[in-house]
Amino acid sequence: MIKVEHLTKYYGDFLAVDDLSFEIDEGHVYGFLGPNGAGKSTTMNMMTGCLSATSGRVEVGGFDLFEDADQAKKLIGYLPEQPPLYMNETPAEYLRFVGEAKGLRGAELERQIQAVIEQVRIAEVKNRRISALSKGYKQRVGIAQALLGNPKVIILDEPTVGLDPIQIIEIRDLIKQLGQDHTVILSSHILSEVQAICDKILIIAHGKLVAFDDPDKLERSLLSGNEILFTTDAGADQVQEILAGLDQIGEVTWEEKEGGLLSVRMKTAAEDIYEVSRALFFAFAGQGQALLELTLKRASLEDIFLELTENGDPADQTPAGETTEEQEGEGA
Structure with a gap:
């Protein structure tokens, strides 16, 4: 037209x-x-x-x-x-x-x-x-x-x-x-x-x-916008070790919070962000570590x-x- x-x-x-x-x-x-x-x-x-x-x-x-x-x-x-x-x-x-x-x-x-x-x-x-x-x-x-x-x-x-x-x-x-x-x-x-x-x-x-x-x-063309945010009482070394065993994990950043907690933000290139969060949950549970908060942030038009x-x-x-x-x- x-x-x-x-x-x-x-x-x-x-x-x-x-x-x-x-x-x-x-x-x-x-x-x-x-x-x-x-x-x-x-x-x-x-x-x-x-x-x-x-x-x-x-x-x-x-x-x-x-x-x-x-x-x-x-x-x-x-x-x-x-x-x-x-x-x-x-x-x-x-x-x-x-x-x-x-x-x-x-x-x-x-x-x-x-x-x-x-x-x-x-x-x-x-x-x-x-x-x-x-x-x-x-x-x-x-x-x-x-x-x-x-x-x-x-x-x-x-x-x-x-x-x-x-x-x-x-x-x-x-x-x-x-x-x-x-x-x-x-x-x-x-x-x-x-x-x-x-x-x-x-x-x-x-x-x-x-x-x-x-x-x-x-x-879908900008999947880097999909993020998982979680809080754990595991140490940074333990978090890195657990995440190393997961697929489709991109950039990972973290911040230490009061009470020895770690706030982690990680990007994923996976199309199914729920599958990644499920794997993350069981990976931490398998190591006897707790996920105290877990939030999924999907790419939006604003992002x-x-x-x-x-x-x-x-x-x-x-x-x-x-x-x-x-x-x-x-x-x-």
Whole structure:
């Protein structure tokens, strides 16, 4: 549906987006993750044709976004982080203006306006001034304008920012519904939001793509995040001897605590962390040693996000998942 090839953007001497390449298939909700300043908004602005690229290309539905912009843009609905609303108009008036700007006319224009009003559930406020609406309703109006023209791709930049918890849940549910009929790309730096909505995840850091896969596969590709934490009254030498007899044990660190206790943290490359913990328990029991506490810490999206965006220089990393992203200012 969307093919991004070697997309690069400089602001003066500052490299905001660094040689991004990836493909978006039809029929998924994609999470576009990255810390503030990672290059998310710049990338999305280039993917929608709102911002020129320094180099590279974007293809939407077979149309080159920079060479055949009119055809490519017809396939895209876009909600920027700050919805482009006219506050003195009502939602119905505003949607009519947007629909006409997209080339809709007559009965088809009215049909689509009514359809998106019902789809985003703003019928009860369609004749109120947008300036009088809550933040949640304003976001719904912004999503409605993105749906006009029935685009195949819906791109949403931080759609729940500034909303209260109830509004966030409502917008998330709406996005899930949109994903049934559209390819949706959702930009966010909120991990729980991406986990709740998306079935594919792209992670960028310092303008580079560092991961692209579904959440489960990302977790399995970074198994070093699986840890077992335990407390024992055995000595450090005894602990080392016991662990030496176990398979799939990675880095081990420990800290002496009061009362002669040892707090141990060990990583495992095993896919089944429960099997390792079971072997650990019986290994200590077999040596007559006690495990006073035992905690399993599985790799989470947050762990993956931190490992990929904070550990090391992304320029030296190969994207996790598929082998194949600002002081720029988010929203630039």
